[in-house]
Amino acid sequence: MNAAWLTVLQRDLLQAFRRRSDVATTVFFFLIVSSLFPLGMNPESETLSLIAPGVLWVAALLAGMLSLTRLFATDFADGSLEQMLLAPQPLTLMVLAKILAHWLVCGLPVVLLAPIIGLQYALPYEALQILMLSLLLGTPALSLIGAIGAALTLGVRGSGLLVALLVLPLYIPVLIFGAGAVAASQHGMSAQAHLSLLAACSLLALVLAPLATAAALRISVE
Amino acid sequence: MKINWFKYSSPQNFYPLAGRMVPWFAWLAALLTIAGLYVSFFLAPPADFQQKEAYRIIFVHVPAAWMSMVIYIVMAAWAGIGLALNARLSAMMAQALAPTGAMFTLLALVTGSLWGKPTWGTWWVWDARLTSELILLFLYLGFIALQAAIDDPRRADRAGALLALVGAVNVPIIYFSVKWWNTLHQGSSISMGAAPKMVVTMLTGMLLMALAFWMYAIAVALMRARCIILERERNSEWVKELVGAEICGSQTKTGVNA
Numbered sequence: 001m002n003a004a005w006l007t008v009l010q011r012d013l014l015q016a017f018r019r020r021s022d023v024a025t026t027v028f029f030f031l032i033v034s035s036l037f038p039l040g041m042n043p044e045s046e047t048l049s050l051i052a053p054g055v056l057w058v059a060a061l062l063a064g065m066l067s068l069t070r071l072f073a074t075d076f077a078d079g080s081l082e083q084m085l086l087a088p089q090p091l092t093l094m095v096l097a098k099i100l101a102h103w104l105v106c107g108l109p110v111v112l113l114a115p116i117i118g119l120q121y122a123l124p125y126e127a128l129q130i131l132m133l134s135l136l137l138g139t140p141a142l143s144l145i146g147a148i149g150a151a152l153t154l155g156v157r158g159s160g161l162l163v164a165l166l167v168l169p170l171y172i173p174v175l176i177f178g179a180g181a182v183a184a185s186q187h188g189m190s191a192q193a194h195l196s197l198l199a200a201c202s203l204l205a206l207v208l209a210p211l212a213t214a215a216a217l218r219i220s221v222e
Numbered sequence: 223m224k225i226n227w228f229k230y231s232s233p234q235n236f237y238p239l240a241g242r243m244v245p246w247f248a249w250l251a252a253l254l255t256i257a258g259l260y261v262s263f264f265l266a267p268p269a270d271f272q273q274k275e276a277y278r279i280i281f282v283h284v285p286a287a288w289m290s291m292v293i294y295i296v297m298a299a300w301a302g303i304g305l306a307l308n309a310r311l312s313a314m315m316a317q318a319l320a321p322t323g324a325m326f327t328l329l330a331l332v333t334g335s336l337w338g339k340p341t342w343g344t345w346w347v348w349d350a351r352l353t354s355e356l357i358l359l360f361l362y363l364g365f366i367a368l369q370a371a372i373d374d375p376r377r378a379d380r381a382g383a384l385l386a387l388v389g390a391v392n393v394p395i396i397y398f399s400v401k402w403w404n405t406l407h408q409g410s411s412i413s414m415g416a417a418p419k420m421v422v423t424m425l426t427g428m429l430l431m432a433l434a435f436w437m438y439a440i441a442v443a444l445m446r447a448r449c450i451i452l453e454r455e456r457n458s459e460w461v462k463e464l465v466g467a468e469i470c471g472s473q474t475k476t477g478v479n480a
Contacts, residue, residue, distance in 0.1 A: 148388055152381045156371045165367050166385060169360040170392050173399035180403060201395070212388055219380040 004089035005097045012101030015074075022070065026106045027113065030063035034117045045122035052121035053131070053182035057175055059117075060110045060135060064142045065167060067106045069160050071098060071150040072217065085221055091214040099147045099210065107139035123186075130185040134198060138178040141202040144209035145170050151216035174201055231311050233451045234460050240444040247444065251437035258430030266423045276340040281424075283333035285432035286326045287351075289439060290358060293323035297365075298390035301383035311447075313379035314454070316386060317369055318446035322439050324362035330355055350404040354397045361389045375454055 016023055037055045038048060075081035084094050114135050115128045123131065149167035153159040181194035230236045262281035297319040304312030334352060335345045346352065368385055372378035455461045 148384075152368060152385060153371070156368075158371060162367060162371055165360075166364045169357050169364065169396070170388070172357060173392075173395050176399045176403040197399075204395075208391065212384060216381065216384050219377060219384065222377070 004087065005093050008084070008094045008097035009101050012098055013104065016101065016105040022067070023105050023109070026063050026067045027109045029066055030059050030110050030113065031117065033062060034059040035120070038120070048120075049122045049124075049127075049186065052118060052123050053127075053179040053186070054175075056114055056117060056121070056131065057135075057138075057179040057182075060114065060139065061142060061168075061171055061175060063110055064106055064139060065146060065164060065171075067102070068146040068150040068163050068167070069153075071102055071147060072154050073159075076154055076221070081217070082221060085218065091217065092210045095147065095151075095213045095217065096210045099143050099213070102147070103140055103143040107143055111135040111139060123182075127182055127185045130191045130195075131182045134178045134181040134191070134195060137195060137198045137202055138174045141174050141198075141205040142171060144202070144205035145174075147213040148209055148216055151213045151220060154217070154220040174198065177201065231309055233311055233314070233455055234458075236311055237448055237451050237464075240448050244441050244444050244448075247437045247441035251434050251441055254430055254434035254437060258427055258434050261423060261430055262427035266427050267421050276337060279333050279337040281427050281431050283330060283337055284428055285435045286333060287330040287355065288432055289435045290323060290327035290330050290355065293319055293326060293439060294358060294361070294386075294393070295390070297323060298386040301386040305380060305383040305387070310379070310454070311451075313383060314447050314450045315443065316383065317379070318443045318450055319439075320362060320366050320369075321446070322442050324359060324366065326435070326439070327355060327359040327362060331359065348404065350397075350401040353400045353404070357396055357400070358393070361393070365389070 034056055037051065041047065072081060075084070085091060087094070111132060114131055118128045118131050146163070146167050149163045149170075152166065153162045156162060177194045177198040181191040181198065184194055185191045230239055258281065262278055266278070266281075297316045300312045300316040300319065303309060304316060331352070334355070338347065339345050365382055365385055369378045369382040372381055452461055452465070456465075
């Protein structure tokens with residue numbers, strides 16, 4: 001069981017490594033979107049730091065969502081997804097490995113890059129730490145919830161836009177708590193309540209999302 | 223005596239039953255709407271001191287908001303039954319309910335902003351209730367869009383059902399997150415709880431309208447379910463016979479007229 005889990009994880013990471021440009025696209029998207037906002041408005045440091053938590057979180061959310069369609073599509077196209085469905089090892093576990101790989105490839109770079117963008121938004125040092133911490137706690141939930149949407153729209157026409165429609169409303173709690181944590185620390189309040197709720201969202205998603213994703217895959221591939 | 227509980231779970235048996243039920247619910251909806259509107263326009267206290275005549279919007283707004291939530295729960299329940307028991311008709315009911323639910327959500331949002339303009343002085347506030355109602359509309363639209371995008375009806379049913387269940391799990395989380403977000407950001411300047419205490423006639427009007435909306439929703443959902451059944455089962459014998467008979471009937475009628 002562990003072997004299957006590790007094999008899927010290694011395989012997905014290797015695939016991502018061999019197609020580095022796909023990963024770079026996600027990261028560049030995050031950079032570009034978050035750089036556009038100051039251009040569309042008056043770039044005073046006060047205004048920028050006011051909107052920074054929301055803008056950075058929405059950019060991270062959109063960047064993670066863009067790469068969702070790729071999560072199962074290539075495996076579906078070359079038939080390896082069917083093999084996973086037929087394998088004796090639990091599908092939930094292999095789905096979890098794929099989601100983890102997706103997060104490592106698309107979520108983690110955003111977490112690491114966010115402080116640099118945060119500097120451009122004139123965020124204080126304290127808020128930068130909270131920003132990174134909130135992204136670290138929250139982006140796994142984005143990958144987990146997004147996987148359900150990706151599995152449901154597998155092989156459906158216009159799946160890229162459809163995923164956005166299905167997944168974005170479900171992302172709202174993560175966005176609220178994530179951006180709320182940064183805003184709280186900016187106002188000199190403790191961000192702990194927001195961070196705890198964010199971790200709770202991720203843990204709940206960790207339990208339920210792989211099950212729902214596995215069920216959705218069975219429906220889609222059948 | 224053995225009762226066959228599942229007799230009407232077959233589309234063939236349900237189709238005529240739904241057909242017989244639709245007029246009843248439609249008439250009830252019409253009568254209750256007339257009664258409800260009469261109470262809300264003529265019996266309810268004339269022109270509220272603070273809100274003027276605009277307060278009468280709530281006779282449509284509040285029942286519509288109730289229905290938007292009830293229909294989502296019913297829809298998710300039908301979807302869950304359809305997924306668990308693999309029952310086609312349950313999935314069809316879920317599909318038939320979705321547009322009505324979305325319509326009531328939109329109605330609640332539109333009437334809410336029409337009421338908000340004269341009363342609160344603004345079309346829209348990022349109030350917890352308004353925001354979660356808006357998100358509910360997004361959930362409905364996602365469900366409808368997913369079902370519309372999948373060509374294979376069985377897959378569409380099951381994918382939609384899973385989405386409805388995921389949404390149902392998320393609805394309370396979304397509601398509380400929005401509520402906390404709201405209370406943190408703005409010291410809720412306006413709250414629905416501050417509205418003047420309700421008079422009995424107002425409550426009666428609201429309940430009558432809510433009942434009318436229930437009846438309307440049932441009637442429309444049944445009508446839509448009948449259409450879905452005909453479309454899905456078009457290759458089965460009984461639909462061919464039924465539709466064939468209707469076409470022949472209309473042809474002979476026109477023949478007689480000519």
